[in-house]
Amino acid sequence: MDAFSGLLLGFQIILTPQNLILCLVGSVVGTLIGVLPGIGPLAALALLLPVTFTLPPVAGIVMLAAIFYGAMYGGSTTSILLNMPGEAASVVTCRDGYQMARQGRAGPALGIAAIGSFIAGTLSVLALSFFAPVLGGFALRFGPPENFALMVLGLISTLFMISGSTLKGLIMITLGFLLATIGIDVVNGQERFTFGTINLTGGIDILPLVIGLYGISEILTNVERAMSTSLVTSRIGSVFPTRADWRVSLMPILRGSGLGFLLGLIPGGGPITAAFMSYALEQRLSPHPERFGTGTIEGVAGPESANNAAVGGGMVPVLSLGIPGTPVTALLLGALVIQGIQPGPLFMVNHPDLFWGIVASMYIGNLFLLILNLPLVGLWVQLLRVPYRYLFPVVLLLSVVGTYSANKNTFDLWVMLGFGVIGWFLRKFEYDFAPFIIAFILAPLMEQSLRQALVMSRDGPMIFLHRPITAVLLAVSAVLVALIVVKPRRFIPGGGDV
Amino acid sequence: MLTRRMLSIAAGGLAAAAGFPAGLASAQDARPDLARLKPAGFPSQPMEMTVVYPAGGGADLTARLLARTMEQISGDRILVNNRTGGAGMVGHAWLATQAPADGHVMGMLVNLVWGDAMLRAQGRWNYTDLEPIGYINSDPMIWAVTTDGPFKDMPLARIAEAAKEKPNTFRVATVPGSMWDYLIEQVEQNTGARFLKVPFQSGGAGTTALIGNNVDIAPAFFAELRPHIASGRVRLAAIAAAQRVRHLPDLPTFNEALGGTGYEWTLIRFVVVPKNVPADRKAYLSALVRQAMRDGALVEEYTKMGVHFDPALRDAADPAAALNAEAEKEREFYRRTGRLR
Numbered sequence: 057m058d059a060f061s062g063l064l065l066g067f068q069i070i071l072t073p074q075n076l077i078l079c080l081v082g083s084v085v086g087t088l089i090g091v092l093p094g095i096g097p098l099a100a101l102a103l104l105l106p107v108t109f110t111l112p113p114v115a116g117i118v119m120l121a122a123i124f125y126g127a128m129y130g131g132s133t134t135s136i137l138l139n140m141p142g143e144a145a146s147v148v149t150c151r152d153g154y155q156m157a158r159q160g161r162a163g164p165a166l167g168i169a170a171i172g173s174f175i176a177g178t179l180s181v182l183a184l185s186f187f188a189p190v191l192g193g194f195a196l197r198f199g200p201p202e203n204f205a206l207m208v209l210g211l212i213s214t215l216f217m218i219s220g221s222t223l224k225g226l227i228m229i230t231l232g233f234l235l236a237t238i239g240i241d242v243v244n245g246q247e248r249f250t251f252g253t254i255n256l257t258g259g260i261d262i263l264p265l266v267i268g269l270y271g272i273s274e275i276l277t278n279v280e281r282a283m284s285t286s287l288v289t290s291r292i293g294s295v296f297p298t299r300a301d302w303r304v305s306l307m308p309i310l311r312g313s314g315l316g317f318l319l320g321l322i323p324g325g326g327p328i329t330a331a332f333m334s335y336a337l338e339q340r341l342s343p344h345p346e347r348f349g350t351g352t353i354e355g356v357a358g359p360e361s362a363n364n365a366a367v368g369g370g371m372v373p374v375l376s377l378g379i380p381g382t383p384v385t386a387l388l389l390g391a392l393v394i395q396g397i398q399p400g401p402l403f404m405v406n407h408p409d410l411f412w413g414i415v416a417s418m419y420i421g422n423l424f425l426l427i428l429n430l431p432l433v434g435l436w437v438q439l440l441r442v443p444y445r446y447l448f449p450v451v452l453l454l455s456v457v458g459t460y461s462a463n464k465n466t467f468d469l470w471v472m473l474g475f476g477v478i479g480w481f482l483r484k485f486e487y488d489f490a491p492f493i494i495a496f497i498l499a500p501l502m503e504q505s506l507r508q509a510l511v512m513s514r515d516g517p518m519i520f521l522h523r524p525i526t527a528v529l530l531a532v533s534a535v536l537v538a539l540i541v542v543k544p545r546r547f548i549p550g551g552g553d554v
Numbered sequence: 555m556l557t558r559r560m561l562s563i564a565a566g567g568l569a570a571a572a573g574f575p576a577g578l579a580s581a582q583d584a585r586p587d588l589a590r591l592k593p594a595g596f597p598s599q600p601m602e603m604t605v606v607y608p609a610g611g612g613a614d615l616t617a618r619l620l621a622r623t624m625e626q627i628s629g630d631r632i633l634v635n636n637r638t639g640g641a642g643m644v645g646h647a648w649l650a651t652q653a654p655a656d657g658h659v660m661g662m663l664v665n666l667v668w669g670d671a672m673l674r675a676q677g678r679w680n681y682t683d684l685e686p687i688g689y690i691n692s693d694p695m696i697w698a699v700t701t702d703g704p705f706k707d708m709p710l711a712r713i714a715e716a717a718k719e720k721p722n723t724f725r726v727a728t729v730p731g732s733m734w735d736y737l738i739e740q741v742e743q744n745t746g747a748r749f750l751k752v753p754f755q756s757g758g759a760g761t762t763a764l765i766g767n768n769v770d771i772a773p774a775f776f777a778e779l780r781p782h783i784a785s786g787r788v789r790l791a792a793i794a795a796a797q798r799v800r801h802l803p804d805l806p807t808f809n810e811a812l813g814g815t816g817y818e819w820t821l822i823r824f825v826v827v828p829k830n831v832p833a834d835r836k837a838y839l840s841a842l843v844r845q846a847m848r849d850g851a852l853v854e855e856y857t858k859m860g861v862h863f864d865p866a867l868r869d870a871a872d873p874a875a876a877l878n879a880e881a882e883k884e885r886e887f888y889r890r891t892g893r894l895r
Contacts, residue, residue, distance in 0.1 A: 102609030102636060106618065199768030200752070240641060243753045245731025252676065254647045257640030323762065378781050379762050383608055390610025393777075394618065396858050400781020464637050465644055504755070512725050512752045512768065 059186045062408060066416030069409055075115055079417050082119040083424040086126015087432075090142050093134050093451065094267050094458015097127040097143070101387045105394075113395040114410055118417040120391055124384055125177060125367045125418065128327060129425045132169040132360050133436055136162055138451060140271035144262055145327035145363040147493055148335045150270060152348065152355030159351050162437050163295035168305050168353055169360040170429040171297075176313040176361035177422035180368025183317055184375070185415050189404070191369075192376030195321045200508035201519050205529035206322065207502035210329055212533045213336040214494045215540055216345075225491045232495025235260060242504045243511075255467040262328075262497065264459045264472035269489050271455050272476025275448050277483055295434050301353050308338045308358035316362030320369020323381040327363040327370075332494045334362035368418070375411055377401055588628065591841050593834045597658055600631035603825075604653070604661040606645025609636050612777060612859075616690060616823050617662035619855050623846040630842075634662075646670050650679035655828040657835030660687070665822040668881045669732065672888055684826040686877040687836060688843030689868055691861040693775045693821040694795035695737055696805070698761070698788050703770050710792040710811035713771070714745040721748035726771040727760025728753055733819040734760070734773050736887065737794055737808075744814050764788065775821065776802070776860040794819040799862045822867065824877055840873075 069075070089100045101120055108116030131143030136153035149169065156165040183191070198206070211229075218225030238249045239259030250256040297305065315337060316330040338358040339348045348355050373379040378399035380386035392399045397407060404411045439447070459472045479489065513519035520526050603621045607613045614636060621632040637645035646667050653659040661684065671681035699705040704724065705713050717724050726749040728734045734757065741747055749771070754760045757774050764772035765787055782788035792811045793799060796818050808817030825843050827836055846852055847868075856863075870876035888894035 098609070105609060106622075106634075109618075109622065196762070196766035199763060199766050241730075242755055243730060245735075247674075254640060254643050254678070257643045257674075258638075261639070323759075377765070379765075380758075383610075386608070387610030390615055393859065394615050396855070398781050398784075401785035401787065402781060463639050463644070464635060465639055465648075504753075508752050508754070512750055514723070 062412040063185055063416060065408060066412030066414075069114055069413040070118065070416040070420060075118055075413075075417065076420065078111070078115050078119040079122050079421050080424055082122025083126045083421050083428060086123040086128075087130040087425065087428060089123070090127035090130020090146075091133045092130075092454050092458060093138075093140050093142050093271050094263065094455045095461055096263060096458070097124050097384050098387065099458075099461045100127070101384060101391075105387065105391055108391050109394065113392065113397055114413040114417075116391055116395065117388065117410070117414055118421075120388055121371070121414060121418065122421040122424075124388070125364065125421060126425055128177075128360075128364045128367055129170060129173050129429050131363070132173075132356070133166065134451075136165045136169065136356070137436060137439060138271070138447075139274045140451065140455075141266055143327075143363075144266050145331050145366075146360070147266055147270065147328070148331045148359045148490060149356055151335070151490060152350070152352050155349070155351030156353065156356065157440065161351065161353075162440060163433055164297040164301050164353060165356050166433040166436055167295065167297045167430065168301060168309075168357045170426060170433065172305065172309040172312065172357045172361040173364040173429075174422055174426040175309050176316060176365040177368060177425070178419065179310075179313045180317045180320070180365040181415060181418040181422065184368055184372055184418070188372050188376045191321055191372045192401075195323070195373045195379070195381075196377070197525060198322045200505040200512065201523050201526045202529070203322070203505035204502060204509050205520065205526040205533070207498045207505065209529050209533045209536075210333055210498050211495065211502070212536045213333055213340070214491055215536075216336045216340050217332070217348075217494075218488065218491055220486055220488060224487050228487055228489070228492040229495040232492040233499045236496045236499035237503075239500075242500075243507045255465065259500070260471060261463065261468060262493075263462050264468040265475050265496070266493065267455050267459055268472040268475030269479040269482075269493070271451065272472060273479025273483055275452060276476060276480040278444055279448060295437060297353070305353055305357035308334070308354045309361045311337060311341075312358040312361030313365040316365030317369040319362075320366030320381075321372050323373070323379070326382050327366040328497055329494075330362040330366040331359035332490070332497075334358040371414075371418075374399065375403060375414065378403060588838070588841055588845055591834075591838045592628075593832070593838055596835055596838070597630050599658060600633050601657075602635050602659045603632055604645060604649055604659060605634055605636050606638065606642040606649075606661070606663070606667075607636070608638050612693075612775070612821075613662065613664050613823065615859065616856070616861075619852060620662065620690060620825070620843070620846055623849050623852040624842050627845050627849070628842055632660075642666060643670055643674065647675070647679055649826070649828060650675075650681075650683035653828045655830040657827065657831045657839060659828065660839060661826045662690070663824060663826055665820075665824075665877075665880065665884070666732065668884050669888075672885055672894055673731070681881055682878075683829050685829055685831070685836070686824050686826050686874040687840040688825045688847065689864075689870070689873045689877065690823040690825065690843075690847065691856050692795075692823070692864045692867070693777070693861050694793050694799060695733060695773050695819045695821075696776060696779060696793045697791040697808075698764060698772050698774055698779050698782075699770065699791055700764060700767065701786060701789050703767065705770060705791070706789065708791075710806070710808065711745075711813075713791060714741060714747040714812065717747035717749055718745060722750055724771065725750045725752050725769040727757075727763055727769045727773065729755065729757060729760070733821075736891075737773060737817065737819045739891075740817055741808075741812065745812060776862075780860055795862070801857075801860065801862070820862075820864070822864070822877070822880060823861075824873070 089095045100123055127143055131146035132149045134140045134142040135146040135149040136157050139150050139154040141147045153165045238256055240257055241248050312334040315334050319330040338354045339345045370381050370385050373381055374385045380389050389399050459468050509519055603617050605614050605617045618634050621634050625632050637648055649661045668681050726738055728751045730753050752769050758778055760772040761774045761778050763769045779788055790805050792808045793805050794808050794817050809815055867876050
């Protein structure tokens with residue numbers, strides 16, 4: 057079946073009242089859990105999984121998928137308004153989004169995030185519709201050596217993101233790496249740095265860490281500063297992006313869409329890495345890299361598009377091969393299995409109605425989300441008028457509930473609070489968290505893929521040069537390093553005091 | 555669809571229709587028995603079925619299907635709760651040391667809990683802190699190869715020979731410190747083969763690596779392999795079960811293929827309650843699990859997931875004793891191989 061008749065079939069299936077309502081419900085729930093700090097798509101999907109048992113397969117998956125991509129829309133909201141990522145994938149949006157809000161430009165930031173997400177979401181579903189089988193094969197070519205090279209490139213590109221002191225940035229990267237070594241060693245199964253406690257055997261979870269470092273420390277800082285004022289005392293300004301905003305955001309949105317989609321395809325990629333790499337890319341390409349981190353709209357448009365496109369990319373290996381790249385896509389597959397449907401390479405052939413129904417629902421869902429999110433911008437901006445003394449207890453409560461809901465382990469709450477206090481100190485000494493987070497995320501994958509690659513290699517490190525994708529990725533990384541070494545001031549804004 | 559089938563089976567009532575051995579009572583017959591066993595005032599709140607792995611995985615789906623059937627039979631409310639972390643360690647420890655022992659918490663466990671208890675719990679808890687109340691199903695480990703790889707048409711004995719002639723050349727996926735490792739180790743010791751063991755965090759990741767030609771052999775379970783067998787990408791070499799399984803009658807066991815014994819590595823799924831749950835509540839829950847496992851619709855759902863029902867465990871008069879005997883077999887393996895003193 058070609059893509060056009062497939063889509064026709066898909067829209068026939070999806071355009072029924074029941075399916076449309078479920079798609080809408082999923083979009084609303086997704087936006088909501090995206091907005092709420094801590095509560096991620098995984099917890100929400102797990103909660104709603106039993107509901108889908110009684111639905112027809114298409115309807116159930118349509119709703120769950122809508123929650124997944126809806127969460128990426130909502131995730132930016134609290135990043136921009138409260139400097140508190142609603143989703144781990146929106147961490148990087150805090151940098152410029154929150155600065156924009158402080159300058160009274162929360163509206164344009166939220167607007168561009170929603171529109172960028174829509175464009176990226178739609179482009180990635182288009183790519184999914186027309187190239188899913190081909191792209192599935194591409195995803196499979198990413199074995200351990202390729203993953204390692206990708207992680208190296210990701211890490212190198214984040215060097216461009218270091219704001220302020222280069223030395224402090226490098227310290228944060230190192231700390232991220234060190235902290236990520238806690239847990240079970242994947243090669244020999246031994247525990248590392250767990251100090252005999254069961255809670256550390258799985259390492260430190262990213263969610264409580266991000267909520268603590270960003271959210272809790274932000275609350276501590278604000279409470280310390282002034283309880284009585286609202287967040288934005290001066291003006292809220294216009295709600296929609298200006299013509300100039302559009303002009304500078306268009307290319308970041310398109311580049312973010314492409315980058316996010318490609319990274320979403322690969323098991324080691326995913327929305328978080330995509331958002332970080334898009335930010336680094338935009339900063340590198342910008343004529344004014346020094347403006348990044350001070351409230352520039354490209355720094356919101358790129359990453360927010362990238363994390364949405366990565367969701368579409370992530371659906372490719374799921375639907376074309378039955379291979380989940382992230383826990384959330386694994387849960388989507390589980391929902392299919394429980395309906396008695398076998399996801400896998402033959403899914404498209406054996407269940408064209410399901411495949412094209414899901415794809416068609418993603419077009420509709422993205423449209424719903426845009427219609428839903430644009431009017432919400434005005435509402436969210438009003439949130440900034442709420443005095444902080446009323447706002448912060450609610451945010452704190454939501455953080456606690458969200459963090460606990462992921463694993464139902466009270467240890468995670470201590471991790472969250474601990475990193476809240478650490479984050480509060482780090483802010484005082486002007487350390488940037490972003491390099492720490494990206495190093496923490498990349499390190500386990502990087503270590504694992506490096507060691508896997510060396511085990512499977514018959515001639516040691518040469519395996520990285522024999523494989524074309526790996527060689528290209530490493531060559532690009534080398535060029536980036538050379539650029540940094542040759543012209544440090546140009547490429548590391550504010551750097552040079554090492 | 556799940557619902558409609560469940561309803562039709564509840565109405566017409568036939569376990570035998572799903573290929574379940576005749577002679578076992580159908581759901582309706584034993585319900586008065588269950589009602590007689592139900593302790594007064596129990597359960598007084600919704601019950602929790604703990605799963606130590608994330609939502610959507612094999613263990614989680616097994617538990618959700620079971621909980622649903624148990625709810626339908628008893629009218630009690632049962633919520634599946636994923637207490638995840640540390641590859642199951644966190645949830646196992648919680649069940650063994652912190653879960654309330656009043657019958658309101660059950661755990662749907664996989665036998666990987668035994669390795670956790672014996673090798674990694676460091677004396678903080680033991681597998682005997684968790685009392686089995688019912689057997690669900692089994693998944694014997696299978697070695698899969700690609701249809702265009704170096705082993706495309708080789709029987710297992712030839713694969714082992716090839717890995718002996720060219721040691722440390724052929725790549726096999728493994729999950730360190732688990733049955734993936736132990737089975738490879740047994741094959742190596744008994745045949746002289748030597749593989750390159752590429753570590754992965756889960757069996758599923760190993761299967762993906764096989765499809766992408768990044769390893770030559772992936773030990774995996776039938777459900778994750780089935781779609782790739784159907785697409786013609788993957789061929790099965792042997793199954794690590796005591797006997798051939800019903801759904802794969804042509805697949806030889808490791809014991810047959812290599813002419814040995816003891817190549818038996820199976821995921822066993824079962825339900826436990828914490829130690830010290832009052833005897834009457836335990837008896838009721840045990841009867842409830844047993845009743846659910848006689849439900850034709852549930853058995854059919856599990857069969858569709860590609861699992862195996864081990865008659866020795868399913869028909870055991872005392873499932874707890876039978877499962878604990880399996881655990882002791884595993885302890886014996888750890889002692890013999892020097893992992894446990």
